[in-house]
Amino acid sequence: MTYANTTPTLDTLVQQWDKKFAKSDKVNHQKVLFKNRYGITLAADLYTPKGVSGKLPAIAVSGPFGAVKEQSSGLYAQTLAERGFVTLAFDASYTGESGGEPRNVASPDINTEDFSAAVDFLTTLPNVDADKIGILGICGWGGMALNAAAMDTRIKATAVSTMYDMSRVMANGYNDSVDVAARYQARQALNAIRTQDAQKGEVARSTNNLPEKLTGNEPQFVKDYFDYYKTERGFHPRSVNSNGAWTATTPLSFMNMPQLSYADEIQAPVLVVHGENAHSRYFAEDAFKKLKGDNKELMIIPNASHVDLYDNQANKIPYDKFEAFFKANLK
Structure with a gap:
């Protein structure tokens, strides 16, 4: 096989602000690198609130599936950093500025590991309380987040936004x-x-x-995806969905290795947020049904589509709820 050399270094990462949201003056930002346990180097944006000292709670963020940290995950991360958390928005293995060859491969196992590797990294930071780390997954990374929460007991709180179960949709199709x-x-x-x-x-x-x-004949959710990924609103040259394609054989591992098999064993708190009008709403509701205990919550956002929760163009992302959830459970 012919592969490119894609092991990133800090010198090869883009340092100028090339994100799809404005830079906040309330947080500090820096590019960082860390490795997962498969030896893949992941690239991330670290956001820390200005003027705050001591050890802080932290949140690792990723998604949507096929997006990069310059899109939704970075927006979520920066906004939550403004609210007092250390946050880490990272590119998945094989995508964006992260390493891994060939490019644009996804895996239910490796991408679940990416979340745990982000937790690893956060535990090493002097301004992070290693006992107060949560994760937030958007779209297909919502499924990865729940999968990680079932495995990694260091994750003290998990939120998912507009989630997809990628193994279910690749194996079974929509609905x-x-x-x-x-x-x-x-x-x-x-x-x-x-x-x-x-x-x-x-x-x-x-x-x-x-x-x-x-x-004009596409389903509405395809039109919504197009409006985000293919227009100035959300287009980013490193995003698979904006400017690339997955490897054709990517679905094989998802079809064969279901996520959420042990979701009912997640003991830590979970917040599931989804749009009322999202075509993907059934993923979130069915995942929520698997969760056990009285520390799990489902929040349906009125009149919101799937993509409305990618950015705040429709003013639908419930940041106050995410802040309250993580502050209550990372203490």
């Missing part, structure tokens, strides 16, 4: 419309591509991407 026979055919097609990759020495890219132009 579980894919049956066993169709799933087998999909596996056959994906494994045929894998053979071609091996024989050609090149990695095929998915053709199931956002269109470069809309015809």
